[in-house]
Amino acid sequence: MKKYSGFTLIELMITLFIAGILLTVGLPSLDSFMQRNRLVATTNELISAFHVARSEAIKLNARVSICASSDGVKCSGSTSWNTGWIVFVDRNGDLLGTGAACSAPGTDCLLRSDKRTANSQLTVAGVDNNSTAVSAFTFTSRGLPKDTSGASRSGVFSICSLDTGGSTIGSRAVVLGLSGRVRVSDNAAVITCP
Numbered sequence: 001m002k003k004y005s006g007f008t009l010i011e012l013m014i015t016l017f018i019a020g021i022l023l024t025v026g027l028p029s030l031d032s033f034m035q036r037n038r039l040v041a042t043t044n045e046l047i048s049a050f051h052v053a054r055s056e057a058i059k060l061n062a063r064v065s066i067c068a069s070s071d072g073v074k075c076s077g078s079t080s081w082n083t084g085w086i087v088f089v090d091r092n093g094d095l096l097g098t099g100a101a102c103s104a105p106g107t108d109c110l111l112r113s114d115k116r117t118a119n120s121q122l123t124v125a126g127v128d129n130n131s132t133a134v135s136a137f138t139f140t141s142r143g144l145p146k147d148t149s150g151a152s153r154s155g156v157f158s159i160c161s162l163d164t165g166g167s168t169i170g171s172r173a174v175v176l177g178l179s180g181r182v183r184v185s186d187n188a189a190v191i192t193c194p
Helices: 009-060
Strands: 064-068 084-089 110-113 124-130 136-139 155-162 169-178 182-185
Touching: 009 064, 009 084, 009 110, 009 124, 009 136, 009 169, 009 182, 084 182
Parallel strands: none
Antiparallel strands: 064 084, 064 136, 084 110, 124 155, 155 169, 169 182
């Protein structure tokens, strides 16, 4: 007589039942894990963009700006940075940005682009030292953040992770000092979430 090996129907049903329970318990924590990772990744990308802007301003001995951008090519003029930002050489100080690659000296050119799809569960917005919402920051050839009139400028960017109901579940701040130094803060006093 031949002996068959394999799973019985009862064993298969019990395995599927246990897998269903594990998925039911694990999926909410997986979503939370993904939200935390998006928060950290966005914070690191914004810090990196500020570092690039400052170092390139010093290296090129030129004004370099970072601004909110919805297309990854030019400044949007918006104070919401949810859809991304660009870093560009801003020789004339008009804060318009350009999608052109850096080839000809003396012209505006794109150094870095961070285009992202809008995510209703992640917000990025900044205010300057006067508590005014910002759409751009400019670094001088000395690596100092200034506004268009030449006055010193610092700021705080709040990056907030929201649940499906719009409540904040995590937040971080990217703080830009008057010296051009950039750091991360978890201090709730400096973070402004919707």
